[in-house]
Amino acid sequence: MNLQINRTYLLLFLLLFSIEALIAIFVPTGFIRYTLGDYLVVILIYCFAKIFIKGHSNIIAISTLIFSFSIEFLQLSGILDKLNQQLCYKINFRQHFSVVRFSSLCIRHFNNSNNRTY
Template structure:
């Protein structure tokens, strides 16, 4: 019996790489030009987990559900580090890059946004697998 883990994991996937670039551009545009109360704080967080998922799938051939769970747990971990004020504890409070990538404020709603993003990933992957 051959399982999914016996196949080579390293594999470039153009579709996911293209999606990664597209979502990254959207995220940058949101960060630079939108200062609203819905898209920037919520849709940006939904998109970030999709971005991370697509980035990993661009280079690694991994099963959908384990990768989706990993991305969700990774995102939750970053949010928890925000709760612990990790940027300040690392002395990076003056670094705009660190403050943007890691974030500086914990919010419960962000966890809900991450879950929504992963649900979108799972639904999209299921629909895509049927086609």
Template sequence: MFTFNKKYFYFTFLLFLIEVCIAVFVDDGFIRPFIGDVLVVILIYCFVKTFGKINSSIVALSVFAFACTIEILQYFNFVNKLGWQKYQILAVALGSTFDWKDIVAYAIGIITVLFLENRKAIINNMG
């Protein structure tokens, strides 16, 4: 069902700004490759929740499956095989190098989302 949720929109916008800042200003071995991946699944989750009233677990698991699918496609070098390497923004967004640590980062991001959504539900039911 289509709905517009301002709260998730604001989170999406804020996370997008953080991701852009990480991409532009951070060049290290932890924040950019790991924290950026944790945050990107949270960003995608918030984006989906902005426009749809869908069960949080379904969205979270779908986002995790999507992120893992992209990561697995990186193993097969799909950006180059499709000739998309010339589109720099697309190539950077989709990535080009498979890494198991990325899947761990996606899992941490989704576990964080599920924890926060569960905590929010418990708090809402208390009062």
């Protein structure tokens, strides 16, 4: 894997991070915060990896999917309750399960990457 700074993905990362910050500040609850915010964060993680890693799009997409699934399963299991960390950290871990939107991201990526040549 070649490590380089990809400016396109850097700009996408900064744009998505700004949108996530605005959602966190101005949208306290609801569909946009919980569903759209989670969906954008997966794309944000993918863009962050693509900033530094040239090529290997499928590997990065699968890794992002596995990471996202891991976080969702930890949320589903109530890991913060078990660790008793809710008061120590103000992390917005919601207790819901959303495998479908993470899977759809990877399916879209694989469909797009099969139609292009890198």
